[in-house]
Amino acid sequence: MPRIVVQAYEGRTLDQKRHLVRAITDVVVDAYAVPPETVTVVIEEIRKDHMAKAGVLRSDRDARAESGGRDGNGLPA
Amino acid sequence: MPRIVVQAYEGRTLDQKRHLVRAITDVVVDAYAVPPETVTVVIEEIRKDHMAKAGVLRSDRDARAESGGRDGNGLPA
Amino acid sequence: MPRIVVQAYEGRTLDQKRHLVRAITDVVVDAYAVPPETVTVVIEEIRKDHMAKAGVLRSDRDARAESGGRDGNGLPA
Amino acid sequence: MPRIVVQAYEGRTLDQKRHLVRAITDVVVDAYAVPPETVTVVIEEIRKDHMAKAGVLRSDRDARAESGGRDGNGLPA
Amino acid sequence: MPRIVVQAYEGRTLDQKRHLVRAITDVVVDAYAVPPETVTVVIEEIRKDHMAKAGVLRSDRDARAESGGRDGNGLPA
Amino acid sequence: MPRIVVQAYEGRTLDQKRHLVRAITDVVVDAYAVPPETVTVVIEEIRKDHMAKAGVLRSDRDARAESGGRDGNGLPA
CATH class of the missing domain: 3.30.429.10 (Macrophage Migration Inhibitory Factor)
Structure with missing residues (x-):
């Protein structure tokens, strides 16, 4: 220790x-x-598909960011 | 948090x-x-070969179930 | 499981x-x-004195908030 | 439990x-x-490249051992 | 290790x-x-009030057992 | 993260x-x-009574050190 x-x-x-x-x-x-x-x-x-913030997987959040979208919580993709 | x-x-x-x-x-x-x-x-x-209950790996328990056997603890395979 | x-x-x-x-x-x-x-x-x-974000313990961040101060990262106390 | x-x-x-x-x-x-x-x-x-003692990854420590070297802390590679 | x-x-x-x-x-x-x-x-x-099985805290399950009750899942208190 | x-x-x-x-x-x-x-x-x-090395609780190892004894593994008390 x-x-x-x-x-x-x-x-x-x-x-x-x-x-x-x-x-x-x-x-x-x-x-x-x-x-x-x-x-x-x-x-x-x-892994990014094993981690979520505000109910959204990081992998999905990144995918939205690439496609220019924002998610339901107004959080930057 | x-x-x-x-x-x-x-x-x-x-x-x-x-x-x-x-x-x-x-x-x-x-x-x-x-x-x-x-x-x-x-x-x-x-992984199922990294998890044991009553001293038996889940992967071994599943294999027994497929082969119709029961394990030493009378637990359902 | x-x-x-x-x-x-x-x-x-x-x-x-x-x-x-x-x-x-x-x-x-x-x-x-x-x-x-x-x-x-x-x-x-x-415990709040065992958890830090941006290098500041949550207990210290709360204490600042009560005293009306803001911390160096502009984060709400 | x-x-x-x-x-x-x-x-x-x-x-x-x-x-x-x-x-x-x-x-x-x-x-x-x-x-x-x-x-x-x-x-x-x-993984041995995900574990360090005295600041040195175990994978690096093993590599040094194979090459006959010792690390800065005098620890056996 | x-x-x-x-x-x-x-x-x-x-x-x-x-x-x-x-x-x-x-x-x-x-x-x-x-x-x-x-x-x-x-x-x-x-702590037994920090551990739940089938949605019931162990402390509550023990309390029911002492009062002779069974819980909704038919699990022994 | x-x-x-x-x-x-x-x-x-x-x-x-x-x-x-x-x-x-x-x-x-x-x-x-x-x-x-x-x-x-x-x-x-x-807690030191919740941590063991070489099969000996740290609290017991410290107690031996205070009493000048060494443990079975030759490890410094």
């Missing part, structure tokens, strides 16, 4: 992930005063 | 998922009196 | 929770065509 | 998983005095 | 938990052929 | 938590090129 779980959409590069886990570990070591080898970071990727 | 995580077996259609995230968002908005845009729903799909 | 996890701030009444778990179960039964006794709903409550 | 989640790297065989879920169910039944059919075990597999 | 999360109702004794984490660690070491010091076990306790 | 979950032992101060959520948000914004208001950080605190 500490253990950090990063939940984000699919699509980041390996280098972005390398940068993220290094930077997160450094700030946890600094803020919580723990040795780096006690810090675990786990990346959980989420 | 609120954030709702739906853990279910793989295999549902995109339309079932659309229906589910819409309906869950509506009942959360109603029960907890929050605006829809604050409600997030995440779908986590689980 | 399915198993639904509801993550929300502390503070809802027992009746709100009763209403929520009943309504969520009904929509899951309808959308995923499963029997009610297979549906589990778990409520996870989160 | 109880529900047991096993988080481990990808790569175990189906038989290892069968053995694991059976053995875990048995010890939970024994330690917590519950019937086996109330015990659920879920396996969550994690 | 492996990391095991045990989700169960509140109310077990410290000795039950000691027994459980020891026994789970042993079976994971055996089934997955890993050293014991790589195995982490985390206990997450769940 | 992204959503970051920080799992750590109880006992940090509110200021440590403020520092942590601010710093984590900043590195996620930098590494994943997302606006700060899309980043959520959740802190989950774990």
Whole structure:
């Protein structure tokens, strides 16, 4: 411990992930005063057709944005 | 917030998922009196060979059912 | 399965929770065509000093709002 | 309930998983005095490029080990 | 890794938990052929008014059982 | 999204938590090129009698350390 779980959409590069886990570990070591080898970071990727806000799947929201439409909640597609 | 995580077996259609995230968002908005845009729903799909009840993987339980067998716990395959 | 996890701030009444778990179960039964006794709903409550958006704890954001201030991101306190 | 989640790297065989879920169910039944059919075990597999210790992805750590190198923290690759 | 999360109702004794984490660690070491010091076990306790099956909170189901009633789903209180 | 979950032992101060959520948000914004208001950080605190390594609860390991003992795995108490 500490253990950090990063939940984000699919699509980041390996280098972005390398940068993220290094930077997160450094700030946890600094803020919580723990040795780096006690810090675990786990990346959980989420598909856009498995995530919804205001009742609309992100994949559908993106599709509407591409087709120029807006959704029922006035939220930007 | 609120954030709702739906853990279910793989295999549902995109339309079932659309229906589910819409309906869950509506009942959360109603029960907890929050605006829809604050409600997030995440779908986590689980493989049947990664889920066990009474010590038996669901994939094995289904295979027994197809072969007409019952498992050691008398549970219906 | 399915198993639904509801993550929300502390503070809802027992009746709100009763209403929520009943309504969520009904929509899951309808959308995923499963029997009610297979549906589990778990409520996870989160403290406002354990949740941050845009780098600011919700408890601090609420405190600012009460004191009429706005935070650096222009977000409503 | 109880529900047991096993988080481990990808790569175990189906038989290892069968053995694991059976053995875990048995010890939970024994330690917590519950019937086996109330015990659920879920396996969550994690990719080695999605898990870091001391700021280094396990996949990178393994690659260094294969190339004979050690990482900055003196940890075995 | 492996990391095991045990989700169960509140109310077990410290000795039950000691027994459980020891026994789970042993079976994971055996089934997955890993050293014991790589195995982490985390206990997450769940309140009975935060867990529902078939739309009914476990705390309400227990209360009915004590009052001799059955619930709408014919499930034993 | 992204959503970051920080799992750590109880006992940090509110200021440590403020520092942590601010710093984590900043590195996620930098590494994943997302606006700060899309980043959520959740802190989950774990009791030392609910966390075990190598089959021994952290609370028991600490108690041994205070009493000068070592545990069966040669791990520092």
